[in-house]
Amino acid sequence: MASGVGIALLYSLFAALSTALNIGAQMVFVHAYRGPYVIEASILVGTAVGLPLRYLLEKRYIFSFKSRNVAHDSRLFVLYSLMSVFTTGVFWGMEYAFHAIFAADAMRYLGAVLGLGAGFYAKYQLDKKYVFVRQPCEVLA
Template structure:
């Protein structure tokens, strides 16, 4: 059942990420706009996914705000590697295909792979207690 919830949260976080990227492109389409949008989407998806994973996947109850901050830092650190996967796919699809939607397809592929890897990293290093 955890795998199903994790997959649903990953889908929801992916949708939030893509939505924030889309909004970013509506606001700004200038120099490095893809990277600005990817950053904004990543932050939005990261915060949402942390809250959902912490509470419903790993059932972690922070002992204090400091503990919660430490967990979020570790969670984010584990996300650096998986973010590189996600960004690599998004940038790659954007460069290889001339469709406006290619970057979003690449983002979904990269996020899907990244979330699977991230679950195991989080289980082993972040929420191990």
């Protein structure tokens, strides 16, 4: 694992990249789809775009973690995704609250950025404690 400052910088870079992809996917979706529940659906699409990317980047560059095999990696991704449920709730709640309060796309996206930031911080803490935990004999190859 890198130093604390290095981790913070990489994590921030990955968070910014994931946020940009999330918001970009939402914007594309809102532009392409004008049906019912467009806001809710766009939030879901944005999340679906960002989650796998964050998993791969964090697993390798933040936690220096190597899965034993595909089954182990799949279980880790499921656990990582479950940890995202709470933090995604923070993100969605803040984005939707900004949408309800201000009724403007720019403010909704600001709420998304703020919610993602708070969620990413909590997510790092949860992943460090519960997801990317090595057994005593595990070493990154």
